[in-house]
Amino acid sequence: MNNQNVYRNKTELTNLHGQPIYMNDVVEACLLGRLNLFLQGDTGSGKTQLAKDAMTQFGDKSLFILGRNDMDTRELFHQINPEFIRALKEGKLEKGVSPKELTDKINYHLTVVDELPNCVPAVRAQLFNLFDGFIEINGRAYPIGNGYSVGIATGNVGQKFTESANELGRALKDRMHVVIDTDYFFPKPSDTLEILSESTNPRVEFTSSPEDNSESVIERSSRLVSQDTSLDKYLVANYLLHGLDYCSKGSKRKMKEKWPAQLENHEQGSDVGLVLPVSPRAAKSILRLSQSLDEIARGKGASEETIEANAFDSVMQAYKFVSAYSGVLNEQAVNANYEGDKYRALDAIIAATRTQFDDQVGNIRAGLEMVKSGKTNQKVLNLFKDRWGFMKDTLGGLAEHYGNKKS
Ligand SMILES: Nc1ncnc2c1ncn2[C@@H]1O[C@H](COP(=O)(O)OP(=O)(O)OP(=O)(O)O)[C@@H](O)[C@H]1O
Ligand SMILES: [Mg+2]
Structure with missing residues (x-):
């Protein structure tokens, strides 16, 4: 300004x-x-x-x-x-x-x-x-x-x-x-x-x-x-849309008002019971805000390498400001565990998500290699389970997309 x-x-x-x-x-x-x-x-x-x-x-x-x-x-x-x-x-x-x-x-x-x-x-x-x-x-x-x-x-x-x-x-x-x-x-x-x-x-x-x-x-x-959004960012956005939907009952979205009361006990205290997945509309806002925040950081001197390497952080910070008041949080849990501070609750979700991505880093890399090869490899797809199950379809779709581009 x-x-x-x-x-x-x-x-x-x-x-x-x-x-x-x-x-x-x-x-x-x-x-x-x-x-x-x-x-x-x-x-x-x-x-x-x-x-x-x-x-x-x-x-x-x-x-x-x-x-x-x-x-x-x-x-x-x-x-x-x-x-x-x-x-x-x-x-x-x-x-x-x-x-x-x-x-x-x-x-x-x-x-x-x-x-x-x-x-x-x-x-x-x-x-x-x-x-x-x-x-x-x-x-x-x-x-x-x-x-x-x-x-x-x-x-x-x-x-x-x-x-x-x-x-x-x-x-x-x-x-x-x-x-x-x-x-x-x-x-x-x-x-x-x-x-x-x-x-x-x-x-x-x-x-x-x-x-x-x-x-x-x-x-x-x-x-x-009109800038291109990186593949990394799309993957993080898809996690927010689908990975956060996962629960042992199948889908939080499909549970409707039964979420979070009817989750399994062990899920109540984790991010499964704290937050709902984002909507496609919110996901668009998140990606757009992430690109804008990158641009602001670029203006303050952040290097292209740093911006590219920290795509995850950028999407997560955008997620925080798009989602805190969007109705995805379990208000009771936020009041009980975070003194009603929605941003602190989201910080905890972001930390849990960071751990999730760190655990999956090898699998994600294998998945992206598969996409680059343009061929679908079932063994690679089977690496992704539970909340990461969404990657099967994501990578399958990407492999098809790039495969078509190649031929
Ligand atoms: N961060 C700030 N920087 C500069 N001036 C400020 C700041 N915060 C408040 N002021 C000054 O304090 C006065 C009140 O600010 P303002 O009316 O913008 O607050 P508000 O958040 O809109 O309040 P309200 O909730 O009552 O509408 C103004 O004179 C404004 O210039
Ligand atoms: Mg005012």
């Missing part, structure tokens, strides 16, 4: 490829990966300020909405483009001014919604559409943002976030790709000293940006999303 940022925080969210990753780095990673970010937390520790800072990169091509429960979609449209309401009032939409003419003039790349949980569901739905780059009028979707759009929202939802029965929780899980609970990454005393000495104005500072860096952000983003 640029140096006009007001937000200060030297608390590391993680360390990747030997580089510290701070809160503003994660925001930057989300902008690069075009991943919607939800800043959860209740402490007045700068969520709004952080989101405002992100807006300065887009000049006037960003929109700030303060969520209020008395705002309807009509008022929202007015805030997006006052011409809308005028056109609607004057019946222009019927007289030939097409909604497209109006939506074409809307060119927001970043939508920030402060206090999103205050919005009523109908407004929220429109806001999520804006995050994803369109606006819906009379059942039709009109694109905005010229191919690049992303959203940052703030709010305090706490537990409600992951309750699947809760409408807000479900909507957030579906549409926000990355969630950071800022309460776990509070600024350091040296940061707060600096913050306080700079200004004792408790309001969010509105820095107006002299320049619009949209073009450069969009350019970096499109370069990033």
